[in-house]
Amino acid sequence: MVRRVGLLTVLALLALACSSGSKAAAPTSAPPPASASESVAPTSFAPAVCSDIFKWQNRMVNAANAFSDDSPNLDVPGRRARYSRAFDDQKVITNDLRADLVAAPGNGVADAEAIRAVLLSATDDVQTTLRLNQADAASHPDSDFEFQAVKEDRLFGGTEKTLSQVLKPLDEQSRLHNVPDLGGTCGRA
Numbered sequence: 687m688v689r690r691v692g693l694l695t696v697l698a699l700l701a702l703a704c705s706s707g708s709k710a711a712a713p714t715s716a717p718p719p720a721s722a723s724e725s726v727a728p729t730s731f732a733p734a735v736c737s738d739i740f741k742w743q744n745r746m747v748n749a750a751n752a753f754s755d756d757s758p759n760l761d762v763p764g765r766r767a768r769y770s771r772a773f774d775d776q777k778v779i780t781n782d783l784r785a786d787l788v789a790a791p792g793n794g795v796a797d798a799e800a801i802r803a804v805l806l807s808a809t810d811d812v813q814t815t816l817r818l819n820q821a822d823a824a825s826h827p828d829s830d831f832e833f834q835a836v837k838e839d840r841l842f843g844g845t846e847k848t849l850s851q852v853l854k855p856l857d858e859q860s861r862l863h864n865v866p867d868l869g870g871t872c873g874r875a
Contacts, residue, residue: 730794739873773820
């Protein structure tokens, strides 16, 4: 529970830091309820990308938190396996983001393909971080997995890093290509 609160606090601070001075309200951990008009997929680039990244970010945090939820009921081998599975889950979630970014409509933004290329590269960086953190965690002794919160944690710190690996380039592309809709609160949970 403490880790979850800490992760949410760090995410809120990260979103605030990346917002480039946005005066929007602080982000929440859950999306607002969908209205009938919000259930329709966005038909232009910026809204689609923001929606895709928002969904990805929530799923990444949920995958990390799912480990915390399961951990108290696991023995050391079970905790080690569940920890590794959380990374596998995040890899799948990031592949889903990549597919969503590829499928996002290109209209509404002059340089959609250039922005898309940078964001796809960011998903590659995320996958590399996930693989490295998972391999590092696998190399740790069983004693690191004796307690509910894994010693020498790679999952929660890695999740924070992976979110930044997408949100930072998103903000940079917003400024570089003069697409304010991609900056500020775009994709932030």
